[in-house]
Amino acid sequence: MPKIITCFKWVVDEADIRVEPASHRLNLERVGYKISDYDRTALEAAAQLKEKYGGTVTALTIGGPSAKKSIKDALSRGADQACFVSDPGFEGLEPAQVAGLLGSVIASRLEYDLILCGDGSSDRYSQQVGPRLAEKLGIPVVTAVVGLELESDRIIAERKLETNLEVVAVKLPALLTVLPDLNTPRIPGLRDTLDAAKKPVVTIAAAELPPVAAALIETVALQGLVLERNCVQFGADANAIRQLVETLRKSGAVG
Amino acid sequence: MAGIWAWAETWELLQEVLRLGKSLGEQMGASLTAILSEQLVAAEGCFAQGADRVLRLPALPPELPMEAIVPVLAGQAQQDCPELVLIGSTQRGREIAARLAGQLQAGMVSDCIAVRFDRAQGLEMDRVMYGGRAVQTVRCLTRPQMATIPARAFPVSPPAAGSSGEIVDLPAPEAGKVAVVARKPKAAISGNLLEARTVVCVGRGLETEADLALARELAAVLGAEIACTRPVVEEYHWLPEHLCIGLSGQQVNPNLYLGVGVSGQVQHVVGIKDAEIICAINRDEQAPIFKVADYGVVGDFREVLPRLIEELKQAGSR
Numbered sequence: 421m422p423k424i425i426t427c428f429k430w431v432v433d434e435a436d437i438r439v440e441p442a443s444h445r446l447n448l449e450r451v452g453y454k455i456s457d458y459d460r461t462a463l464e465a466a467a468q469l470k471e472k473y474g475g476t477v478t479a480l481t482i483g484g485p486s487a488k489k490s491i492k493d494a495l496s497r498g499a500d501q502a503c504f505v506s507d508p509g510f511e512g513l514e515p516a517q518v519a520g521l522l523g524s525v526i527a528s529r530l531e532y533d534l535i536l537c538g539d540g541s542s543d544r545y546s547q548q549v550g551p552r553l554a555e556k557l558g559i560p561v562v563t564a565v566v567g568l569e570l571e572s573d574r575i576i577a578e579r580k581l582e583t584n585l586e587v588v589a590v591k592l593p594a595l596l597t598v599l600p601d602l603n604t605p606r607i608p609g610l611r612d613t614l615d616a617a618k619k620p621v622v623t624i625a626a627a628e629l630p631p632v633a634a635a636l637i638e639t640v641a642l643q644g645l646v647l648e649r650n651c652v653q654f655g656a657d658a659n660a661i662r663q664l665v666e667t668l669r670k671s672g673a674v675g
Numbered sequence: 676m677a678g679i680w681a682w683a684e685t686w687e688l689l690q691e692v693l694r695l696g697k698s699l700g701e702q703m704g705a706s707l708t709a710i711l712s713e714q715l716v717a718a719e720g721c722f723a724q725g726a727d728r729v730l731r732l733p734a735l736p737p738e739l740p741m742e743a744i745v746p747v748l749a750g751q752a753q754q755d756c757p758e759l760v761l762i763g764s765t766q767r768g769r770e771i772a773a774r775l776a777g778q779l780q781a782g783m784v785s786d787c788i789a790v791r792f793d794r795a796q797g798l799e800m801d802r803v804m805y806g807g808r809a810v811q812t813v814r815c816l817t818r819p820q821m822a823t824i825p826a827r828a829f830p831v832s833p834p835a836a837g838s839s840g841e842i843v844d845l846p847a848p849e850a851g852k853v854a855v856v857a858r859k860p861k862a863a864i865s866g867n868l869l870e871a872r873t874v875v876c877v878g879r880g881l882e883t884e885a886d887l888a889l890a891r892e893l894a895a896v897l898g899a900e901i902a903c904t905r906p907v908v909e910e911y912h913w914l915p916e917h918l919c920i921g922l923s924g925q926q927v928n929p930n931l932y933l934g935v936g937v938s939g940q941v942q943h944v945v946g947i948k949d950a951e952i953i954c955a956i957n958r959d960e961q962a963p964i965f966k967v968a969d970y971g972v973v974g975d976f977r978e979v980l981p982r983l984i985e986e987l988k989q990a991g992s993r
Contacts, residue, residue, distance in 0.1 A: 434806040434941060446809055515773075516782060544804050544811070545922075546785040548773040555777035560852035563770040576856065581766050587857040588740060594852070600923075634816075636782030640799065641812035647948055647967045656974025658982050664954075664970060665986040673931035673952045674873075674897060674987065 421475035422533040422570060422592070426466045426499065427522060427553070428459035430483050430490035431543040439644030446644050453486075455493055458538025460605040461598050465568065466536050467498025468603065473570055476500050478530060482521050484511035495616035496608035502619065503530065507626035515544070516636045519552035524630055527557060529622075534575065535595040539564055550597035560594045566601040677756055678706035678727070680819070682748070682771075683763025684741060686715040688826050690724050692763050695790075695829045697725030702792040705758055710748065710845075712741075718842045723834045728841045735848060738855050741767050742774070743848040749778040751845060757819045759798065764823035772823045783821035784813045788828045807922055807945025827869070827928070861917075868918060873899035874929045874950075876920055878943075879906045880936020880957060880976065887913055889980050890935050896987045902927070904943045920946040935976050939964025956980070 436451040455463070466477040479499035481490055483506060491502045505525055513521070526532065535557075537550040547563075554561035566585070567578035579586045580599055608616070626632070652667075654660045668674045681696040683689035693709055700707045708728045709721035718729040730751060732744055752760070752775070762772040764786050776783040789801040798820055804811045815821065868874065875894040881887055894901045903914045905921055920927055921943040928949035935956050937943065944967050947953060955968040956976045965971040972979055 432805065434808050437805055437808045439808065446805075514782070515785075516776070516780075519777065542806060544785075545806075546783075547769045548776065548783060548785060551770050551773035552777040555774050561770065561774070562853055564766045578859075579766070580861075584861055585859040586740065586855055587859065588853050589856050590853045636776075636780070636817045637784065637813050637815050639811055640814055641810075642804075643810050643812075645803065645808060645810050645945075645948075647944070649953060649967050650969040651966065652970050653965070654970060654972045656972055656979050656982075658986075661972070661979065661982040661986050664972060665983065665990050667970065668931065668952070668954065669990055671952060673954075675991065 422469060422473060423475055423531050424466045424469060424477045424534045424536060425480055425526060425530055425532045426459070426462050426477060426494075426536045427480050427549070428463060428490070428494055428538070429456045429541045429543075430454075430481060430487040431456045431541055434542060437644075439646055441646070444644045444646050446642060453489065454542070455490055455497075456538055456542045458540060458542070458598065458600060460497065460538075461600050461602050462536040462538050463494060463497040463499065464603045464605040465598055467606070469534075469570060470498065470500075475533075478503055478532075480522065480525065480530070481505065482510050482513070482518060482525075484508050491621055492613070492616045493608070495619045495621075496612040497606060498612075500619060502621045503624065504621060505624045505629070509626060509632070513632070514635050514637050514639075515546045515548035516552060517632055519549045519556055520633045521629065522549070522553050523556035525624060526553075529624070533592045535559075535593075537595065537597045539597040539599050547597075550595060554595040557595070560590050561597070562588055562590055562594065563597045565596045565598045568596065568602070677758045678708055679703070680708050680710055680752070680755070680757045680760045681726070682710035682761075682768075683824075684712070684765045684767050685763070686720070688763035688765065688768075688824075689715065689721075690834075691826065691829060691831060692761050692824050693721060693724040693726055694831060695824060696759075696761050699759065699790065699792060699798075700725075703758065708755070708757070712744075719839070722838050722840050725834075726840060728843065731842060731844050733844070733847045739848060739850060740853055740855050742770055742853065743851050745771055745774045745778065746851075747845050747848050748775055752779055752819065760819045760821045762821070762823050764825040769823050772821060776821050779819065779821075781817050781819050781821050782815040783823070784815065785823050786825050787822040788825065790822070803922075803945060805941075807941045807948075825926075827926075868900050868902055868920075868925050868927055871900035871927065871929050873897045873931045874902050874920075874927055874933070875899045876902040876904065876932060876934045876937055876947075877907055877914075878904040878934060878937030879910070880938070881907070881911075884913060886936075886977070889977070893933070893935070893980055893984055893987075896984050896991075897931075897933070899931075899933070904937055904940070922946060934964055934968070935980065937964050938962045939967060956983075
């Protein structure tokens with residue numbers, strides 16, 4: 421019966437971000453937060469494996485104190501317990517630092533056969549944490565997983581690549597990063613939410629861990645992406661459409 | 676030899692990465708090394724793209740995934756100490772780059788879309804984050820600096836005249852813990868969205884397959900490729916995934932993009948930002964697509980499209 425760790429990230433909901441038109445500054449004042457999209461797929465995959473094969477699922481996240489809200493959400497998606505690694509300094513870490521921290525928490529405190537991560541996070545989408553974490557732990561990694569079966573001590577995983585699908589076998593322990601094609605994450609019901617409140621949560625503070633490694637990259641600027649376009653409106657009547665076609669023709673967009 | 680390394684899974688992408696490496700090498704005063712998977716092309720092909728040296732990887736036995744090259748690259752990088760490692764951003768490329776970065780304890784910029792070299796500051800690289808809402812500018816604090824380079828992100832310069840250079844054969848990768856048991860084709864891919872000069876893209880505003888037929892008629896008149904937003908693939912199942920435009924789909928750069936019933940979610944818009952002209956038809960005047968469109972038509976596409984098709988036919992015959 422597999423012991424599974426699912427890593428997830430609590431991220432800004434990018435749909436709530438506003439870009440100030442003149443300065444191109446990002447306005448994060450009224451943003452909501454969510455479990456990163458692909459990490460919901462990872463949590464669902466863990467829940468389904470547990471339903472099928474038994475075992476345990478630990479949901480693991482690193483973040484600032486405000487990420488506490490994510491714990492109940494993760495636990496309502498099928499995990500048995502959660503591990504919350506929290507410090508104000510853990511916000512905005514770069515991928516190598518996150519992988520390093522996850523690695524030290526897992527190596528020192530958690531047993532596992534299988535680690536599941538989303539293929540990338542909804543905010544940065546660097547796709548580095550999973551492979552870096554596997555390297556740190558010295559275990560094999562399979563990325564871009566869209567199908568998986570557990571066969572005694574190994575996983576048969578299907579990967580979605582640009583040109584084909586690749587089916588691989590990997591012996592446990594291993595780390596997989598998953599794509600949304602793998603499953604449709606459940607929407608937790610009232611019962612799931614009530615159950616989640618009773619599940620154990622281990623909180624780990626920075627002081628209990630080795631110091632975070634120095635950053636290997638630095639963000640020197642973050643600017644809203646604004647597309648400069650004409651924004652000319654046309655009506656829907658025949659005359660207006662004629663003008664539109666004429667305009668498109670003059671610009672060379674239609675022959 | 677400190678220099679720039681370039682690797683990509685396909686020859687097409689490797690050429691793009693080599694040309695970017697060449698142009699950065701000229702600014703940085705660094706030599707360019709192509710890491711070439713032997714089966715892609717003869718080493719001379721890399722020299723013609725500006726490489727000063729080729730590190731050649733043998734073709735892999737079928738049970739080895741391409742990712743098995745990571746330890747070989749890491750070993751060579753420890754000897755070579757490259758200043759910059761550029762890796763073509765395919766799914767495999769991103770895994771290989773992240774693992775190599777992990778082994779070399781190097782910082783990495785994923786999916787770099789622009790890069791600037793400054794003698795004092797080194798390289799500054801831009802990448803997109805927040806689902807296309809923002810551009811993050813990043814600097815690597817360690818060496819090698821590393822980045823993955825998406826296809827078609829950088830302008831392509833013509834190849835240099837054929838020259839030659841050193842060819843070094845790298846050791847064959849050893850079997851790791853991941854073994855390939857099968858390779859399956861993906862669904863056949865028709866049309867060519869990435870090369871299309873005109874794209875008609877349908878969104879969730881369409882309600883029936885008859886609406887899709889109307890959009891296809893428009894595409895036929897325009898000589899356009901048809902494309903769609905993610906919900907059309909995932910909720911309607913009308914069109915295959917490779918026709919989906921957006922952050923998690925194709926990124927297109929046609930002369931004309933025409934959105935029909937497309938609302939303009941950021942995840943979609945990031946895929947059309949390089950279109951020459953964006954035109955949108957939507958009945959909701961508040962739809963965000965109008966803020967990023969050159970020309971907008973507020974109206975029901977069932978009325979607008981027949982008029983547009985008629986006008987285009989007439990304009991074509993004039």
